[in-house]
Amino acid sequence: MDLRTRNKQATREAISRAALRLAVEQGPGGLALVRVHDIAEAAGVSPRTYNNYFSSREEAICAFQADQSKRAGQALRARPADEPLDQAVIAAMIELYTDPEPDRAGLRMIMSTPELEGEALKAFSMAEGPLAEAIAMRTGTDPARDLFPAVMAAAVAGAVRVAGRHWLEAGNAESFAAVLRRALSCVVPADVRNLTTKDR
Amino acid sequence: MDLRTRNKQATREAISRAALRLAVEQGPGGLALVRVHDIAEAAGVSPRTYNNYFSSREEAICAFQADQSKRAGQALRARPADEPLDQAVIAAMIELYTDPEPDRAGLRMIMSTPELEGEALKAFSMAEGPLAEAIAMRTGTDPARDLFPAVMAAAVAGAVRVAGRHWLEAGNAESFAAVLRRALSCVVPADVRNLTTKDR
């Protein structure tokens, strides 16, 4: 990859990290106190530059989650091709979202701050497109006709979100991986054939 | 209900309707041209009053979808108690979202305008809470321990969203009810017992 591009990504990440850190410092109640000026300063960049990378504080704060979700497709595609869909999806999502174990404070910030709700949903739902594509590949279905890939992708993304919420509310009782597996088991059918055929 | 409250709701709806109408007029590309001033004027209200009801144009535009989603719980609860979960959910969602058949232009506006993406996701996801509660009632599960109700609710809301997108992209080939049924069939298990037991 181009060095120039790498520097850009570094700047982007610096801004994003600064934004999330400052937001976490204020807690879910004080998002209004996180000024663009502060984010830019903490990232060592001018306010105008901050706005070249993100068009809202919310977007900057949730950027990490968004980027992670975008990798959902490749995570599933990385699973062995002969693995059953349900196992592949569960393994892929656990790998994607628990490497490393999520930051509690950060996740709590983006998931329980009303002003961030829309952006957080956007961040998680960014997994849907790539995921649907990967699922379609695996099941050999045509995304234009079959609803199954897109619906399943949305269900998986939703399960991840619910798992996150539950993991935040419960204490350290369970690892996120365990919660995630439980959640995904509710929507990823062990045998998917009867559903796809019904859907054709 | 109090008359005063009804007038408030009427005002709220007037603003919301005006906002959506103006947005549709500009199309998904020109949301920036929909000024608060115009919305307020079209609703016969001062800009300041508009802001007493909605804290952003996006929220005003998506208010109808949001309100509809909020009724998901009662829609499911209105189904006969002895009806199997899968049939009840499908029937309830079809009743809720196809009475009347959705407005194509309006739905297209909120679902394919990038600036509205977050708010639209919020609107659809507002069904999840009430829906999860109703599902928990039906299945007799404890939402605090079992993930199933919340996960299923998220999956259903996601399926509705995907169905909407598909219905917009396809022409008049299918009624929305038909698409909705197909989408929901992908995630609502015909026999839910094996999943709930696995989840306990």
Next chain:
DNA sequence: ATCTGATATTGCGCGCCGCGCACTATATGC
């Protein structure tokens, strides 16, 4: 090592937005 062209960063300024506050208009319930 130097130059050069591309590109990232920045400063400035405009228009709009969300909202707190205080005031006014309204009509509900007595």
Next chain:
DNA sequence: GCATATAGTGCGCGGCGCGCAATATCAGAT
């Protein structure tokens, strides 16, 4: 018909997003 809670409004402030043009920075060729 009146008192009073409540909805609507005008004003003003601070902040934000972004277009534009100038500047700084750096990769790559010579």
